[in-house]
């Protein structure tokens with residue numbers, strides 16, 4: 001096929017050159033990867049989860065490899081919203097790629113306040129609300145696993161910003177559709193799923209948990225089937241655009257998520273395997289479209305024959 | 307840099323320890339002692355993460371086959387401890403690995419007139435060897451090498467070949483003096499004088515002891531730390547260590563991969 005396939009997608013008023021973004025917490029603030037890839041080849045950069053005040057995070061060790069994945073208990077360490085604005089935004093402003101800012105709070109008021117601060121930043125294309133912080137004792141666990149709490153947090157954020165509000169769901173729930181529906185009722189613009197699954201690793205030799213925090217969030221290829229299932233269930237039940245996340249390491253994985261109903265995807269742990277993973281996935285998706293005579297990637301969204 | 311690299315050689319240098327030579331782009335010659343690389347030992351998702359290794363040496367060689375251009379290389383001295391290093395130990399010449407690096411800051415190499423005391427144990431000798439190779443002849447260097455048994459004592463011949471006074475201590479006395487390398491270091495610190503700096507890399511308890519000794523003697527001390535790593539570039543925050551002023555309300559976490567792996571011992575919190 002001679003013509004370049006159309007890779008662009010749009011949702012919630014956000015226009016992306018292609019559907020591939022980086023997942024929060026796995027790509028820092030973008031700059032860390034600038035020497036290893038072209039940041040202007042991907043659809044969007046999603047930055048590390050921010051809170052109102054800087055956050056220390058958990059003791060070490062914080063990460064451990066597990067079969068086909070890894071556990072992390074970073075504990076949402078971050079520079080805080082003010083340092084983000086003064087230290088990280090200036091670089092991001094120079095990159096011609098939409099920036100989606102992930103954030104969280106310990107209270108409704110904190111969510112609202114951070115959302116308000118982000119609302120004032122022209123560099124921010126959309127906000128992604130993390131309501132699913134599985135490692136933090138006072139963090140999002142309540143919001144992310146209770147539909148009523150999720151509803152009120154999304155409402156609070158909604159009232160504080162006119163930017164597109166993407167809500168990132170926790171998979172550590174019995175019924176993901178119920179959570180998605182609560183967010184839709186609170187006027188979220190889009191959903192991203194999934195965050196990490198709570199897990200654990202044991203060190204037999206020392207008879208101790210590997211992580212200082214005991215439990216951590218599982219990510220990587222090991223969680224892909226669960227993520228696909230959740231994207232598929234939610235896409236059939238809720239009328240909101242979905243960003244599929246979980247174990248995507250190559251173009252095939254990404255395309256599977258589109259078929260299951262995702263409008264876009266995020267690449268997380270794969271950035272650690274190869275720092276240019278997201279760019280490669282964009283290139284390989286384009287190659288797939290060419291080879292299969294698909295003119296527009298949007299033809300694949302939700303095209304699962306099930 | 308991020309590059310595909312061909313294995314040139316991979317040999318066991320002591321039981322359980324290997325030295326691998328990998329081809330690298332020319333810029334590898336600019337690597338600083340103390341910097342490290344993250345190696346993907348094979349394609350696929352198992353093992354999932356890269357493995358961090360200090361740079362043992364860099365250089366240029368002429369391949370054996372005729373008319374081939376000179377090649378640049380990087381060497382890693384590693385201990386076989388688990389899945390990643392076992393796979394690495396089974397690679398043959400002409401196999402490929404994927405390398406990210408050099409990463410991190412490296413040692414502050416200091417002034418030539420300062421005496422440099424290198425203290426290491428196990429594979430911690432790797433960055434110290436690179437340091438010694440670069441500075442031998444131009445600066446006064448002494449090396450203090452520790453290990454459990456004589457098999458764990460690496461690089462003695464290399465250091466001696468570089469004309470460096472080398473002191474060895476093993477826990478079981480099978481090589482050098484019996485006991486901890488820090489005792490040997492302490493004797494030196496008590497006798498010598500003039501300006502000097504300690505460069506240390508090895509197991510955590512050793513680094514802690516060396517840092518304490520240097521503090522007592524008022525000597526500058528740089529330590530190279532280890533931590534579990536995922537990204538290697540300061541993005542995941544998986545590898546942090548506590549800085550001097552750390553507290554729960556005013557966190558002072560430093561990334562071992564990006565702010566380190568080398569730190570001024572006085573800048574860290576050794577709780």
Ligand SMILES: Cc1cc2nc3c(=O)[nH]c(=O)nc-3n(C[C@H](O)[C@H](O)[C@H](O)COP(=O)(O)OP(=O)(O)OC[C@H]3O[C@@H](n4cnc5c(N)ncnc54)[C@H](O)[C@@H]3O)c2cc1C
Nearest residue numbers: 357358359360383384385388389390391429432532533534
């Ligand atoms: C900056 C730095 C420099 C290093 N330099 C060297 C070197 O020159 N030579 C050498 O032999 N080793 C070095 N190490 C340690 C080396 O990274 C580990 O021995 C190696 O990752 C073990 O991998 P494995 O799969 O064989 O072991 P496994 O135990 O199967 O590994 C499981 C996981 O734990 C991690 N891990 C295990 N031990 C360590 C460790 N000591 N430090 C960090 N992560 C670890 C692995 O990376 C992996 O993610 C260095 C580590 C760091 C952080």
Ligand SMILES: Cc1cc2nc3c(=O)[nH]c(=O)nc-3n(C[C@H](O)[C@H](O)[C@H](O)COP(=O)(O)O)c2cc1C
Nearest residue numbers: 023024025049072130194195219220246247268269
């Ligand atoms: C080290 C690490 C840190 C993360 N930090 C955040 C975070 O701050 N906020 C968030 O919403 N998700 C965070 N995540 C979750 C990822 O964004 C993603 O949802 C998850 O890892 C699943 O995708 P993956 O399998 O592609 O990694 C983090 C994941 C990892 C591995």
Ligand code: FES
Nearest residue numbers: 538540542543563
């Ligand atoms: S390994 Fe990711 S921040 Fe250091």
